[in-house]
Amino acid sequence: MTFSAELEARFAKMMQSYPPGRERSALVPMLLYAQDEIGHVSEALILEVAARLNISRLDVDEVIGYYSMLHKRPLGKYHVQVCTNISCLLAGGEQLLEHAKKSLGIGHKEVTPDGQFSLEEVECMGACCWAPALEINYDFHHFVTPEKLDQLIASLEKVQ
Amino acid sequence: MAELVTLTIDGAQVQAEKGALLIDVCKARGIEIPAFCYYEGLALQAACRMCLVEVEKMPKLQPGCTLPVAEGMVVKTDTPVIHEARKSMLEFLLANHPLDCPVCDKGGECELQDMTFRYGLGESRFLENKHHVDEQQWSPVVFFDRPRCILCYRCVRICDEGVGVDALGVVQRGVVSAIAPSHGDHLECDECGMCIDICPVGALTSGMYRYKTRPWEMNHVGTICTHCSNGCKTTLGVRGGQVIRANNRDHSGINGEFLCVKGRFGWDFVNSTERAQSPMLRTNGRLEPVSWSRALMTVARKLNEVKQRGGRVGFIASNHTSNEENYYLQKLARQGLRSNNIDHHRTGDVVTLIDALAGRTDALATVADLYAAKASLVIASDLAQQQPLLHFQLRANWRHHRSRTYVVTPGPVRERKFAVKSLHAEPGRELDAVESLRDDLSKEPELVILFGDAIQGDAVRRLVAFGDSLGIPVKYVCLLDYSNSRGAIDMGLAPGLLPGYRPVAEAGLEPGMTIAEMLADASLDVLWVVGANPLRNARLAAENAFVVVNEMFLAETAQRADVIFPAASAYEKEGTVTNVCGEVQSLKKALKVMGAKTDLEIFGLVAAEMGIDLGPFQPGAVFEEIRREVRGYNVSLPVIATGGAAQSVPLNGRVPALTRAELIQSARDTLFTSGTLGRYSKNLTSVLEHPGKLYASGIETP
């Protein structure tokens, strides 16, 4: 499996960053960066990373199952992550999630038919001071209201 | 001497080694701290929280399994708070547990049952439906019933750390975490069943044993595995004349809890429907069942007749029969028939090793030495495949003591994962590679050298000379294949050697014929083959020879027989066997298979019928004679009688070199094959990995 030159360079640097024999420590960052490039953690990616780090595919599976930000199925182009943990919950996070479901017409961990959006209910993202918060891909959005969410969605729909 | 600290446990002053784990210190003082995930010899996990204790000045309850003791520590293990904590832990563990104890394999032997009985609440506050997942089959031998699992990680650790296969893991997290097999929905592994055995509950069960019995309905018989030369102690679970389980949960014997796939599952040949169960006699060219007395009389008469006319008789003996049977057979041959034509399939050159050591009594390693030695060198063997227990020992030694292993092999082997140096050596070039390790090896404080069949004859002498020249204490293991390969040569089943490696000349006899010579001798009158299959890939030149066969299965050699005696397996007899390290252990009769007799009975009855007096043919009496007569075998009777292993020391000087070229060749069995026995074990042939391949480690990484 081949990656972009930038990603390859990044991997090469990563492999140097850990003490000899501890290269498997690069597993999580490798999966995350590769997921960003490919869109999800595919079967081929699992085998590729296992081979590069000289670990078994089960070792990789253990990590993927543990970290909820690693996805085995393709996500939407925009991955909307709504926090419903305690601070956000108190500030209306649950309603925000319900609204997102209605607006996008999909549920937790689902993708819109056009592949543009996916939705996920997530735990605390460390943005409690600005609750309710959500994250679209790597961008944070604070004090989100249902109206603000609809505007966001509309603006992203235009981007295509 | 390690530093000692003084602490208080339940009000009593206790001295203990600094840094020792509280759970171990308590155990040594007879205080039980309940534990699930803690397991002696495996990495600490602290997953189950069953072991919580109160420690003064520490705000929360502490897990005793990971807490090192320190000076002045004040510990309480038995307070109302702890009782509450244990109750809560068990209540959580049982929240989704199916409580199908009445049908669960583990019922009666289950640690969760015992703990609940002892420390549990007796009722649950959970009213919700239990989370159910269907049972999964991961291989013919391993089944997984997920709701029963308490996630103690023991199976994961024994497979990774103990066996070195790393085929199990934990996927997902929280309430949905689950043990998962190496290949998504199935296992590809050693199929050793160590994970099943170590599971404290009935989550991992075996395909052979599941839903067959209640544990208390079996008889448990501790005997010795009959597959390879390592001599693992195994406890057979027998019910209604059938073996249905083998394990070693009492950790007795030289192997502790270890058993490989053959020892744990390869016992089903015993109850195979293809077992020979009646003596057969060739009549008008066809083998017909006859009575025991007719078969015995026919053979006795034939032997007497040939003896009287000075005809030629040969014996091809077994690698699986007991020391007593071997000893008695060579007596029958030598005293009864004045014949030295007796041999067996030799799988390693012990004779030259013993000769080269020339009387040194401390140079033969035991299985325990492999766990204790600071360094070891493996030459020309795929240990994990061919000598599973020895591999396990070396690995455990590395894990626990950071011992140093060197490997010289013709291909990749599993020890390479932890060896300090692994060298590739083409067959025949092993000693050159060994020589290149001289500087490293001579810096070691001590060394155990294990060598395979590629090192034989003069190469053995050169290897011992090399060992001597290192200037450090060196011990040796000459690797052999079968359960009593060592006992066969020790008991003189060789044309030139009497029991105890005494040359036949000492008894005023000429050396007899080797296996190859017997098969090629066109004028042979009688050939008696005991538990061996020489005609599998060879021809018998003497077309008119009268062939007698003691066998369990009618394999190639038996097809050529004139008389077949159905023989009992090692699991059906008493006696002793000697493992690859020369350790003598006793066999215990676990069951009786209809129609079969032990080889000792067969030899004894034929001798009696012939009118020769070879002494009583009871195992105990013959063993007494062996202890008296065979040098090196004066082993401690109490050790043997109580299920222990006592090393024989057959080293009273040189063994005059055998003048004849004798074929020494390993059978090259893998972890999943075991000569004829393996062919008739459905359990062994059913696994995906069968038949396996030597020197293929490393290729398998998924």
Ligand code: SF4
């Ligand atoms: S059977 Fe043995 S090798 Fe296979 S998973 Fe269990 S412990 Fe590991």
Ligand code: SF4
């Ligand atoms: S399967 Fe058994 S040994 Fe493995 S984690 Fe579950 S309870 Fe423990």
Ligand code: SF4
């Ligand atoms: S290592 Fe050898 S003796 Fe031990 S269980 Fe396996 S086959 Fe039997």
Ligand code: FES
């Ligand atoms: S609870 Fe939502 S960001 Fe912390």
Ligand code: FES
């Ligand atoms: S035994 Fe201590 S946490 Fe499991």
